[in-house]
Amino acid sequence: MEANDQSRSARKHRAIMDAATQAFMAKGYAGTSMDDIAKLAAVSKQTVYKHFADKEKLFAEMVMATTERVDAMVALVADIPADADRLEENLTRLAGQFLAAVTRPQVLQLRRLIIANADAFPELGASWYEQGFERVLATLAAAFQRLADEKLLRIDDPLLAAHHFSGLLLWIPVNQAMFHGGPQHTQEDLDRYATAGVKAFLGAYR
Amino acid sequence: MEANDQSRSARKHRAIMDAATQAFMAKGYAGTSMDDIAKLAAVSKQTVYKHFADKEKLFAEMVMATTERVDAMVALVADIPADADRLEENLTRLAGQFLAAVTRPQVLQLRRLIIANADAFPELGASWYEQGFERVLATLAAAFQRLADEKLLRIDDPLLAAHHFSGLLLWIPVNQAMFHGGPQHTQEDLDRYATAGVKAFLGAYR
DNA sequence: CACAAGAACTAGACTGTCCAGTACTGAATG
């Protein structure tokens, strides 16, 4: 009847994953029942269990699927123009985009979800941290190394510098978001954090 | 029979609170049953419900009770000697103590517990953040303001500077601890973070 | 192209378990 981009099975699989993502994000692991997910995916519970052995496996797969979206962030961070005159400008723009990406409600919610269940899923938290966070940090560190080679920055330990960069930018908004429910930061706040963070970073590393 | 420092009721109250603290920290909110707490406190369930209306109230009270221990941290941060020659040394010592205090397993565990349940207890997360975190930050900001008045630092926005200080120090270990189960950082790591963080901070703000 | 076999799917009932909160009894405590 309809256009069939994928097999029925693949469509169901995706529907379940989408529903699980939405439900787990909104109500947490314990707060989401398999019936909820089945209903949201418009699928029978049996089908859910056909595609995913149990709730834990569904959760783990759903979380790890999100690491694919990190690529965009890696690309964002990968090349900073080596232009001495516009270094602050370029870094501030990068910082703004970085902040915008990380403070998206979805991203923050996912972060909280993983932290909340890091006890029950220790290796999951570790994997996500590695494949999500550390990949971006490593890319950023490489970019900083290049800038250091070009004598635009003075850096001993590029990875540490990358951590400092993200710490200066993200500490405030991420912390707030972890403890409060929704997002408390306006665009102006974010701009302030970006400007001030980059200024401090350049004070320390130029 | 025994020495009675407090009424029996007060003793029971404390026993329940201690047991709740231990249990919730170890197994999370959902993972801890009221029977667990009663058993751990060596008290009947009836008594638990005599002292605390329900599980939510017990949890909330237990969390807020921990904010009392913040006083020690506030005192720690309150007075930094205004000695220009030893500024870096003094700040590094402060940073080391700050890091040691915040990366204590109990503190990190509590932090994760609150984050994990910030959805279910929104006002609790907010209160804890205010009375725990922001109090320390405000004290630190005041101390920085004094140092700025003494011309030891160059600071526009003391609160932002305090956030930057803690971000530089805590971003790495706190992040790691949130996603991994236990503590991954050795004392050497912490020392490195303290030294490097203070160096970057002074680069930015001196 | 036709069609049969089998795979995947739906709907919902069902089991076993866990747990918050209540009720009751008899013993200890003050």
Place this chain on the structure above:
DNA sequence: CATTCAGTACTGGACAGTCTAGTTCTTGTG
């Protein structure tokens, strides 16, 4: 002797995971 407590049984609801019976899609083979 009046409270407070331990011990324990009980209620009601939620939920992971299984099972069954009947339906729809997919695919290989003639």
